[in-house]
Amino acid sequence: MAILVTGGAGYIGSVVVEDLREKGVDVVVLDNLSRGHRAAVAPEVEFYEGDIGDIDLVRRICTENGIDATMHFSAFAYVGESVEKPAIYYHNNTVQTIRLLDELIACGVKQFVFSSTCATYGEPQYVPIDEKHPQKPANPYGLSKFFVEQVMKDYDEAYGLKFVALRYFNACGATDSHGEHHDPETHLIPLILEAAAGKRPDISVFGDDYPTPDGTAIRDYIHVLDLSQAHLLALKHLQNGGSSEFVNLGNGTGFSVLEVIEAARKVTARPIKSVIRPRRAGDPSRLIANSAKAKEILGWNPRFADLVTIIESAWSWHQANMHGYDDLPA
Ligand SMILES: NC(=O)c1ccc[n+]([C@@H]2O[C@H](COP(=O)([O-])OP(=O)(O)OC[C@H]3O[C@@H](n4cnc5c(N)ncnc54)[C@H](O)[C@@H]3O)[C@@H](O)[C@H]2O)c1
Numbered sequence: 001m002a003i004l005v006t007g008g009a010g011y012i013g014s015v016v017v018e019d020l021r022e023k024g025v026d027v028v029v030l031d032n033l034s035r036g037h038r039a040a041v042a043p044e045v046e047f048y049e050g051d052i053g054d055i056d057l058v059r060r061i062c063t064e065n066g067i068d069a070t071m072h073f074s075a076f077a078y079v080g081e082s083v084e085k086p087a088i089y090y091h092n093n094t095v096q097t098i099r100l101l102d103e104l105i106a107c108g109v110k111q112f113v114f115s116s117t118c119a120t121y122g123e124p125q126y127v128p129i130d131e132k133h134p135q136k137p138a139n140p141y142g143l144s145k146f147f148v149e150q151v152m153k154d155y156d157e158a159y160g161l162k163f164v165a166l167r168y169f170n171a172c173g174a175t176d177s178h179g180e181h182h183d184p185e186t187h188l189i190p191l192i193l194e195a196a197a198g199k200r201p202d203i204s205v206f207g208d209d210y211p212t213p214d215g216t217a218i219r220d221y222i223h224v225l226d227l228s229q230a231h232l233l234a235l236k237h238l239q240n241g242g243s244s245e246f247v248n249l250g251n252g253t254g255f256s257v258l259e260v261i262e263a264a265r266k267v268t269a270r271p272i273k274s275v276i277r278p279r280r281a282g283d284p285s286r287l288i289a290n291s292a293k294a295k296e297i298l299g300w301n302p303r304f305a306d307l308v309t310i311i312e313s314a315w316s317w318h319q320a321n322m323h324g325y326d327d328l329p330a
Pocket of ligand 1: 006007008009010011012013030031032033034035036037050051052053072073074075076077092096115116117118167168169170171172182
């Protein structure tokens with residue numbers, strides 16, 4: 001038995017690969033390294049460099065490794081880029097995922113854990129957001145994932161695909177050996193830590209006139225290890241014959257941009273300069289998850305909800321890997 005992890009050389013995928021291996025699960029990684037790092041995958045792991053849309057390769061991987069289930073992380077995931085270049089998002093995230101799904105089903109691999117996103121909800125009509133919240137994605141990134149969700153529903157009906165679509169809120173934090181290294185980096189916590197480390201002069205705060213207590217936008221930050229735990233539970237759910245589900249993953253607690261910066265100042269003991277800049281178009285004031293369903297259906301029990309713990313883990317990985325994975329042998 002082996003699990004295919006697409007995008008396993010990326011941030012979240014590499015942590016889940018580490019976690020699966022620690023639990024004794026055989027893992028095979030497929031990644032085209034367009035946005036990931038070869039050094040993020042341990043040398044002992046079976047690694048295929050290639051595209052999820054390469055159906056011959058996918059078939060070979062299934063046959064050579066006896067794949068039972070797939071965890072699908074690979075995607076492009078920059079909202080701004082998706083607005084400028086929608087074609088590459090619909091192609092990479094939607095079309096290529098359909099090609100992958102078709103080939104997996106042809107190979108008899110019908111258990112699928114999918115990295116979806118809170119971006120499928122769009123502008124919140126209420127918070128915390130539960131899974132029944134209307135889905136009106138506000139950008140091509142969110143839409144590219146929303147389309148896959150629709151395809152998976154129909155594939156369940158028609159072909160017996162069983163899936164868990166995990167709608168993550170803001171992933172963050174690190175393990176001792178795996179952390180966040182995106183290029184360019186757009187996520188708040190690594191950007192703040194780059195400012196703390198002197199790699200950038202300051203951290204931009206986009207908007208201080210939101211209807212929130214300190215005027216800055218509030219987001220739900222979830223530790224990557226808690227995300228990982230949910231993936232392992234989702235896999236177990238499917239292996240036990242569970243039904244297809246859409247499940248939110250967040251802490252259920254929101255932190256404002258200024259609160260995150262303040263917590264990072266405490267953790268790093270560095271003065272982090274922040275600069276207020278205009279709001280970015282389409283940034284909602286609050287995004288907070290209701291994750292009751294993950295607890296109910298999967299038995300999910302997040303362990304690292306505390307913001308300081310999250311930032312400490314990210315800072316410690318950042319300190320040990322000042323240039324991310326670029327310092328490590330590929
Ligand atoms: N990081 C977050 O906060 C967040 C939030 C919500 C959802 N997600 C979703 O979680 C998943 C993982 O996010 P991440 O932050 O780890 O991203 P990442 O960019 O670090 O990892 C994605 C990986 O997929 C690979 N990849 C991309 N297209 C590919 C293709 N066609 N074939 C093979 N490999 C390909 C990249 O090389 C990279 O290694 C993504 O699907 C993303 O949309 C992330």
